[in-house]
Amino acid sequence: MEVLDVDTLVCGGGMSGMACAAFAAEAGAKTLVIEKQGGIGGSSSLSAGMFWAPHTYDKLRSWVPNGDPELQRAWLDEYLPAVQWMRENGIPTAKRFDGIMTIGIGFPIQMSFLHKSHQQRIAASDNGSRILTNTSIVKLTQDDPGVPGSRINGAIICEHNPGGSVIYYQVKAKLVVLATGGFQGSPSMTAKYLGHGGDNIFVRSNRGSVGDGLSLAIAAGAGTSKGLNTFYGxxxxxxxxxxxxxxxxxxxxxxxxxxxxxxxxxxxxxxxxxxxxxxxxxxxxxxxxxxxxxxxxxxxxxxxxxxxxxxxxxxxxxxxxxxxxxxxxxxxxxxxxxxxxxxxxxxxxxxxxxxxxxxxxxxxxxxxxxxxxxxxxxxxxxxxxxxxxxxxxxxxxxxxPSITFTYGGISIDTQGRALTRDKTIIPGLLVAGVDAGGFSNLGYTGGLALAFVTGLWAARSVARELGLVEPCLPAADARDSRPLQSRL
Known part of the structure; x- marks a missing residue:
């Protein structure tokens, strides 16, 4: 197999994967994005672009008390700065809407503009970063194969060409990010985790989210969150x-x-x-x-x-x-x-x-x-x-009923690092988007905005690991005493 050397391998070109890859590439990390479908965007390309979150942390906790409080607070703290980032980076962002998902506020964004911006940022990084479509991950590789929790050092990936040929690559990467979009497209996994009849619920998402991230992470020793039997739809x-x-x-x-x-x-x-x-x-x-x-x-x-x-x-x-x-x-x-x-x-x-x-x-x-x-x-x-x-x-x-994406997933910390069942960090493995669990549980914490922020978390961990300047969101203006929420 041909060997590809990169700093970061991002598995999944949806909302979280593209955000992670663009921020990481801009920071200076040579980044490879692989997306199993013919184009990037994933399920976010089918959405109306409602970039929403709960109005306050207290409302979030009352609505989703079984979610991880540290994860919930960390992501909500970055929600409004993420909205401001959209505005400052030219992503068409509508005015604030109240009453979204019962407890939230939202700012509809133009998804096509955001994905195009991510692609342009990756291409402009000038460090060899790129995107491969029609390419999927086969397995993760580790320093000590067969030892759960040992350092992840890359992956085997598979590229499907238009003529039907298949090319395998060994990717050597300092960090691997799983952002494959949940497991709603896998009947066997929905039957296992959602219970009787879970394999026969209408799936209203892209066809590529079949649990690759969850399966590979568990095989590498990762633990899972609560709420594996809950979902958004x-x-x-x-x-x-x-x-x-x-x-x-x-x-x-x-x-x-x-x-x-x-x-x-x-x-x-x-x-x-x-x-x-x-x-x-x-x-x-x-x-x-x-x-x-x-x-x-x-x-x-x-x-x-x-x-x-x-x-x-x-x-x-x-x-x-x-x-x-x-x-x-x-x-x-x-x-x-x-x-x-x-x-x-x-x-x-x-x-x-x-x-x-x-x-x-x-x-x-x-x-x-x-x-x-x-x-x-x-x-x-x-x-x-x-x-x-x-x-x-x-x-x-x-x-x-229908299912757009699953709530439960891989256990992570507030830096997007995958954790074992006993909460030990798995070196080299990061998780973003709905591959990561712990935020929602029956109640819905967030979708697009949560994916964007967790993608940013993973990019920060990449930069930190490589000794690069960490990407950040717009800070509140010290000259304006109003909360950012009232200024957006």
Whole structure:
């Protein structure tokens, strides 16, 4: 095999891998990025670019108490400086949005501009740094092969050429960064970690994130975080198979309005508090028998929450019509009786559904208690509007859970260094993005922004190891006493 000598090998060309590689290359590290797909960007290229984070650390801890507090605080401290970095580096960044993911704020960014900027920074480094696409990692190499936790000194990689030929390379690297995007694309791993039926959840991400980073790190002696059975995703229109949906329609097919709707299972019962947010109830639906859900709502909810863009870059679309275009179950009724008849034709226990809607109305509108509802009402916000005859039309649509990326992953510290099960550092091995666990656990801590910041952490560790100047984010202006949050 041909031998490639680099300072840093970055495995994965998505949000975190590209951020790490660009910062490391700028610092002076000869960096090789390998991406198994034909282009860079990963799942971030399919997103609306919402660069979000929890509003405060206290809110983050209350929402995700089972996450690692040190990791959470360290990343949140760098969130707003990261937003400022976007602005100062010419990445189109929209104004602040409040109420993102129930507890957060967000600044939508243009993903294509960011990825192009990363590529330009890597190319301009003039130290031999480069990107190889259609190239995947086969295995990590260690100073003491077979000894868990011994120093990582490189990897064997495999390049797939257009003609079908395959070329293997031995990469000698002072540091290896795993940023492969989680394991949601691997049915065997989702079945193992997410439980029964985990291998049959709609995957709304790039096809390359199949657990390479997690598998290789564990084989090298790394430990794992809590929350391996939790994941981020949205309720999608149903019935719909992943192979039948265009990735560009993942956003319009997501039913973000679920917190304003009554959500039932096939048995006609509520099974979770809808106000917990789409990213939470999505996981609860994945645990239901047959994983079939049904959103019930009125005309006001349709007009206010089912049409138009949620935020810049999200797409101005009628999500009910998009679902109809794909042949998904969407029904409209002038009376509740007609609504329950629609549910009956879809195989829902319509008698129980009618009883649930009636009891829900009695609790929410009339304040009655102890009516035997199967799930709490309004713990995280104003409960969805009751459905009352005479206030139609009413709507019903079938939904299913989906998975965008996994929450649990490799155990790391606040410098992005991989840790063994007993929290010992594995020399030479760094982890970024959703390959790293510990931040989220049922509740969602962050996606794009978290990936960017952890990529920066890994780049700093590269610079520190090589004796280079560490990359940094914009510091607060000492002449401006206002918090950075109020200035953005």
């Amino acid at each position: 949205h309720l999608l229109a149903a019935p719909l198979r992943a192979e039948d949906a265009s990735p560009h329609d993942y956003l319009p097919l997501a039913q973000y309005q679920s917190k304003y709707c009554i959500l039932l299972n096939e048995a006609g019962r509520r099974f979770t508090d809808e106000t917990m947010g789409d990213e939470i109830v999505n996981q609860y639906l994945a645990k239901q028998e047959k994983r079939r859900g049904f959103l019930l709502f009125n005309e006001i909810t349709r007009r206010q929450h089912c049409m138009g863009a949620l935020f810049p870059n999200a797409g101005d679309v009628d999500r009910l019509q998009k679902a109809r275009d794909y042949g998904c179950n969407v029904g409209k009724a002038s009376t509740l009786g007609e609504l329950f008849e629609i549910l009956r034709t879809w195989g829902v226990d319509h008698v129980q559904a009618a009883d649930t809607v009636e009891k829900y109305d009695q609790v929410v509108r009339h304040g009655q208690r102890n009516l035997g509802l199967d799930a709490p009402v309004g713990r995280a916000g104003a409960p969805p509007s009751p459905l009352v005859d005479g206030e139609g039309p009413f709507y019903a649509m079938e939904v299913q």
